Amino acid sequence: MIKPKIHKISEIKFLQQENNSLQNGIKLSSFYNNDINALKIDFVFPAGRIFQEKAFISAMTNAIIREGSNQHPNSAEIEEKLDYFGIFVQQRIETYWSIFSFYIPLMYLEKALPIIHEILFDPIIDQVSLDFLKEKGKSGLIKQLKKPAFLARQHAMKMLWGENHPMGYFPKSSDFDNLSREDLIQFYNTYYKNSQFNIYVSGNFPRVFISKIDTLFGQHPVEAILPEPKRFLKDRKSETLIQKEEKQVQTALYWTAPCIGPGHSDYFDFKIMNTVFGDYFGSRLMTNIREEKAYTYGIYSSISPKTTGTNISIQAEVGKAYLDDTIKQIDLEIDNMKTQLINNEELELIQNYMSGELLSVFDGVFNHASVLRYLDEMNLDFTYYKHYIDRIQSITPEAIREAARKHLNSEMFHKVCIG
């Protein structure tokens, strides 16, 4: 049996979105594909965690919007309709965004829009629902606070952003008690009702659908001026926290540090370097610490780019007895990235792996909509990916080593070990 020849991926085709503006200036981007009998609409509000003055207000506002409207104070009546028409709703908050995604079977598209409008723009925000959500939130948090991996991440975020920053604040269950209905109403008015939100439509829809969206969603005044989100502090001294827990059989390790972001000229090199180091299954960290030493089920190094600052994090849950050597091995792998050139075989592998990964990122209209949302957040456009692909194809072992030399070292990390 002979190993087949591998073909290089020379180009990646992007689908072109259609851009529309509603009467009130709200941006609507759409990707069309009539091969599927369904579509997805994302409503994306700048109402993520980074805007919150009080802990959990972003998540609680996101949740309460679904709990009844002025027209139907009993949310069950709205939920009945959503369920009957087979409409799935996903709601979540990210750092910057609060996102409502509606998955709609094509045959119920007509029915869906008025319900969506009612949910998003006529929520009742009542005390009963708030109390209900607070209890649910507390119960969820209590569970999380028992998980070493959650604790380790929270401590690391505190070190990275500072404890007074919305992203660095260490949550406690009594925080829910400090939230009032008025707080939520105010948050809703600023960050949802009057804000500059975005709409992304992907899948199969008739042309007239866009004007129907305009009729419903183009009437709201867009007037709120959002505060500039706070950046994290770059010159904080790195900290270390080791917390032993007798009862745990594993230790959760979480390292994090500020790093260069998409605006920096070395960013693509740094990202490619990090992929070699720890961002895919065949990475240096995974090969050494999981495959060869079997200290862990998984270890990753990942970069999280945000407009407010980009950070790199290394995380793993390792057998307790292996913690010291795991740390030694991470340092060793960092050192290898800085001192040695990767060979041609690994270079070619990483180039093909990353190109293939991008091909899946751009597979299908739903994925395109998600990518565009990310680009909009970062104030980038599809040429970003064009340059990224070009750099993946042209990167050299020297450039990878240089990126590690300039932008990666063990001392820059805040280090947390719990368990």
Added chain:
Amino acid sequence: MLHFSKHQLANGLRLIVHEDKTTPLVCINTLYNVGAKFENPKRTGMAHLFEHLMFTGSKHAVNFDKVLEAAGGENNAFTNNDITNYYETLPAINIETAIFLEADRMQNLSLTNKSIKAQKSVVIEEFKERYLNQPYGDMDELIRKMSFKTHPYRWSTIGIAESHIADATKSELLDFYHRYYSPDNAIIAVAGNVNTQKVIDLIEKYFGNIPQGNLKKAIIPKERIQNKQRIIEHWSEVAQDAINISMHMPDRMHPDYYAMDLISDILSNGKSSRLYKNLVKGKKIFTELDAWIDGSIDPGLLQIFGHPHSKYSLKDAENALLESLQELHENPVTEYECSKVANKAVSSWIFSGIPISNKAFNLAYFELLGDIGRINEESEFYLKTTHEQIQKNISERINPNQFSILRYYAK
């Protein structure tokens, strides 16, 4: 309508191909008819451990992941109580690399002492991370032990104990490989930007010479009918009490399977479901409540899991839940309720069928079930389930005498 064509090699390997010209990718899904239910009760966790070993290199591909990654692909695998399933998604131009890799590891896996030792440790760390170090991580095992007395669904795929994994010998693993990893025990489904004839030729080229295994059909003990309620009380280091009620249901191909799936949806799928409206949002006795079917091939379980609100004791919450289940008998499911959950099941089926990896898996899975045509009738099966049929299943199967109740207390 999902179009596909079906082929079989002389050695018994079954192949399904679906052409989709809208994607630049292809997914190759290889399903082996071996899951935890085929294991020796004294050596559980083998199917899952073996899934790990399948990534440790074969004669012509020393490092499986590296070869695939070099072709721009990514892959994953899972083991459950019924099957072990592997898939690779990669640029369609490199399909041959994935086929080569699957064929080489089916025939020429290099099982070395070193790789066995390493993967045993990784699996033991996984055991700790997902089952021991995780709050409620041991629930699945407790539920299975209580609900199944003879059928091998009584253990989880990770295995009964770490020692089963630690003590597995090389010769046991070789035996497992030769027994189950043969072409006549596998189904390959290919979905993506391909030409069917070219795929058939490639599969012939790489798999055609692998000898068939002649595996005898396993005889799996049937579970006896449960006619007495079972209760287990368990204490653990968790933050909150929890309850799980499980009950038996028919096998995957049984006509009542769909009715039971819809019953679980009537109970808890979405915010208009009965348990959510009644016990979570309404009386606020539970903060979380969920019902689902495990979807196994042999008769499996419908399960209900919940956390009581801090104001209620576990016992009170349990009683409220039992009362709500009793209401299914007294307050029958309406025609409207039945259409609602069926519509939602169909919608969920449409959305889950969009990614090529799901298409490839579904094709292989329905072929294993013995009727691949069902893949295009699945929606129909939900829509034609009547509320009378649902009510009949409620009377026959939602019976407190057949419940297994796990009371999981926070220490």
